[in-house]
Amino acid sequence: MSADPSARRGIPDATVARLPEYLRALTGLAERGITSVSSEELASAAGVRSAKLRKDLSHLGSYGVRGVGYEVDHLAYQISRELGLTQDWAVAIIGMGNLGHALAAYSGFATRGFRVVALLDQDAGLLGQEIAGLTVQPMTALDELVAEQGLAIGVIATPAASAQAVCDQLVAAGVRSILNFAPCVLAVPDDVDVRKVDLSTELQILAFHEQRKALAAEGSLGGLDGNLDGSLGPVPKAVNR
Ligand SMILES: NC(=O)c1ccc[n+]([C@@H]2O[C@H](COP(=O)([O-])OP(=O)(O)OC[C@H]3O[C@@H](n4cnc5c(N)ncnc54)[C@H](O)[C@@H]3O)[C@@H](O)[C@H]2O)c1
Numbered sequence: 001m002s003a004d005p006s007a008r009r010g011i012p013d014a015t016v017a018r019l020p021e022y023l024r025a026l027t028g029l030a031e032r033g034i035t036s037v038s039s040e041e042l043a044s045a046a047g048v049r050s051a052k053l054r055k056d057l058s059h060l061g062s063y064g065v066r067g068v069g070y071e072v073d074h075l076a077y078q079i080s081r082e083l084g085l086t087q088d089w090a091v092a093i094i095g096m097g098n099l100g101h102a103l104a105a106y107s108g109f110a111t112r113g114f115r116v117v118a119l120l121d122q123d124a125g126l127l128g129q130e131i132a133g134l135t136v137q138p139m140t141a142l143d144e145l146v147a148e149q150g151l152a153i154g155v156i157a158t159p160a161a162s163a164q165a166v167c168d169q170l171v172a173a174g175v176r177s178i179l180n181f182a183p184c185v186l187a188v189p190d191d192v193d194v195r196k197v198d199l200s201t202e203l204q205i206l207a208f209h210e211q212r213k214a215l216a217a218e219g220s221l222g223g224l225d226g227n228l229d230g231s232l233g234p235v236p237k238a239v240n241r
Pocket residue numbers: 094095096097098099100120121122123126139157158159160162165166180181182183197198199200
């Protein structure tokens with residue numbers, strides 16, 4: 001495993017997208033007291049094929065030991081380090097409506113190294129309200145949050161119509177990573193990373209697979225690739241972006 005951050009640039013995006021899933025699986029194994037794991041077991045826990053898992057982990061310089069597999073704690077540490085999770089990140093949630101409230105109350109961010117330091121909204125009626133132990137602040141607080149709290153990640157939970165303006169405000173304040181829950185595409189400079197979460201898209205993909213399964217069961221998918229024995233297995237379900 002190379003400690004050189006430049007080595008990270010050689011890791012394909014698709015591999016990076018699967019690393020959190022491996023980490024989740026490893027955390028589960030560690031919680032059950034399991035100290036080493038074969039690539040097959042880990043692949044199964046993460047929902048990918050073992051050849052893909054081995055290839056992914058080889059990008060981290062981690063090859064496992066023949067007959068033993070991977071050491072759970074060490075691999076979890078390597079992945080955490082690669083993902084930048086060995087330090088914690090300051091996060092602000094913008095848009096304290098239904099979704100913003102739910103995200104603010106979610107305890108899973110803190111346990112994964114993401115510190116929610118601020119909740120922001122433009123609605124004067126919400127300002128000063130306390131939600132999940134934090135006081136809702138106006139958008140004008142952004143500059144100070146970046147300068148004083150090291151705000152690194154902005155989570156956009158506003159309606160789509162406001163999302164680009166909010167994004168622009170985050171970028172102007174110096175935020176370089178944005179998680180967008182609004183159903184729209186954001187335009188950002190090259191040095192800003194945006195990840196989009198869209199439950200509707202995920203549901204649409206499930207609908208596609210449901211339709212496919214129904215057609216396969218009817219026997220009308222003969223020309224398509226893959227596992228058309230009616231089970232559709234063993235195609236892994238956890239294909240990450
Ligand atoms: N990604 C998903 O899976 C998913 C799921 C549910 C909702 N959503 C999306 O999340 C967003 C929020 O949904 P909701 O139900 O919480 O909406 P909501 O109307 O309850 O809340 C939106 C909040 O954003 C604030 N806001 C609006 N414009 C703003 C601006 N320019 N600056 C700061 N704050 C601003 C509003 O004052 C309000 O408090 C929507 O875009 C919705 O489509 C996404």
